[in-house]
Amino acid sequence: MKADSNKFPELNKTKFENRGKEFKLRIPVTNAITIGNSVAVGFGDGTVRIFRSGQISEPIKAHSGVVLSISKDGEDILTGGDDGRFLKISLDGEIKEIANFGSRWVDHVTAYNGSLVCTCGNIVYLWMPNKKEPKLLEHESTIGGVAFDSKGRRLAVSRYGGVTLWKKDYSNKWSSSNLIWKGSHNKVIFSTDDRFLVTSMQENQLHFWRLKDKTDSFMSGYGAKVKSFAFVYDSKFLVTSGSNEAICWPFDGNGPEGRKPICLPYVGNKLVTFVEPFPNENAIFTGLSDGSVFLSEIEKSTNTIIIRSFTESEVTTIAVTEDCSSILIGDIGGNILWTSIWDEEEK
């Protein structure tokens, strides 16, 4: 394989690479967000580029350091940077500064229906729609991640020692309760049906709470930190990185306790660094530490196809457009593939 690849590099290209566009930008890709059929990509030099209809926009000079976090508010992009700025950027590239925290980093951003959230150190800043001043939600330690539930009524904030669950009542007052588990919690997400809350930890494991009765447990056995995870197919599975296989935990019924995950192996035995659900399907895109990306059906592990061959740089983001027509893959070496998912005749 190796000798061939030196002689005939084109032979190793996948059909997705052949029909898509490749960009070698040499700037680390840090994150991406899908907005309709566009994908906004954040980079390690503070720029944001927008990909749509197979085209790449001019770089938008958003931050002076790294785009640490990216999200969206309707049709607008939200970014947080290590220059301390929290920005709203339109798809046309117009930048509006929402807040500036100076030398403190804006680690996480998210939004729900016009409510904008960013975190800086141990504080969540929450701008309610049409309010100029943010509400400050303070925590005991630096925040590892934030997430709204699907209705925007609850905001989960992960931190050292567990998760603070903020709840909004009908008069828009926020009150909090704690989900406790010792250790440092990083990224946090709700299941798409809002029944479960999952965090990744400083240790190589995940923790989850079933919210109706606050029972909790952990998912372990990983060889590396679990940095990427997502719920797939109406929360039937939680798919996770952090191993040489994509580990898919069953979250139907009462959740994964006492049940075994489905493990999807990939050629090359490399570390899975990014997982992205295929919208509305029981399938995932899996990005590996060597830059390769596969598409697999979770319960039919023989049904795996290669989307991108290796680049030798770990995959840091995968984004699929809302109409499922195109996929963007980015890695730490700045290689981007932007390609259609279907053949002309498959459409």
Place this chain on the structure above:
Amino acid sequence: MGETNKQVPVTVLTGFLGAGKTTLLNRILTEQHGKKYAVIVNEFGEQGIDNDLVVDADEEVFEMNNGCICCTVRGDLIRILSGLMKRADKLDAIIVETTGLADPAPVAQTFFVDQDVADRTKLDAIVTVADAVHLSTQLSDHHEAEEQVAFADVVLLNKIDLVDESRLDAVKERIKKINPFAKIIHTTKCGVSLSEILNLDAFNLKRILDTEPDFLTSDHDHEHDDDVTSLSFVSDTPLDMEKFQDWFSKLLQTKGQDILRTKGILDFTGENDRYVFQGVHMLMDASPMGKWPEGKERSSRLVFIGRNLESMNLKEGFENCKSA
């Protein structure tokens, strides 16, 4: 991955408030022209720092759930170092300034425990800035001061123009008692050649062989139990590997909280290679480091820095590891 795989060296500056950390920091930043540094400071910094890339840290110490009671890491460092490694412009080095009251152990342990940090950065050295006038009192009054000296690879003994020779000797003696392998550099206003404090690679096992610290067998007077002291042992009789591992792992498991640092070069029966190790509390980094040099006598040497060392029967434990 080529360049992206290069580990960025991290220098940790410790020392009590007023010892001269910020003076040293600004000296590094102004003298190293054309180099790109990130400086991680705590919010109680003494004065302004002259650099483009200054990051505020919170000195958050996290306990790790890995069954090791003293295994703490600096959560803020993990977050900041991981963030810095995403930058498009490559850094030549990172300097972490700690507060005067910080325990250096969680900082060092972060580089042992967190895989992302260990993959992309390396702990270059812990440099402790000490005030020649006040160090003795600080050592008596504060655990943190002892720990900062105990963990140091370099002690910058600053403000020596303000003490007479006998007082200077006494301070040096005190430092050596705590930490026999720290290099002591005398300065006024932190005037030191930067090559003596940067790019030392002090945590590389190879460097332990190169630097040949003062491994002389020590026979200290009995210290106050709570004082940090050091004990070292030498044996010309080869050690039994199994016995040593058994003794040493049990020792770290049970006394790891009191043992701050260990270093050693070991000669095992039946092994051609030198075994080199170093540890911070319970965490260890050990590896065979090639054959013993021709014509040089083989011997095992071991140094402990910590509290209550006298109570651990270290001498007896070490003697029992000798091959029959």
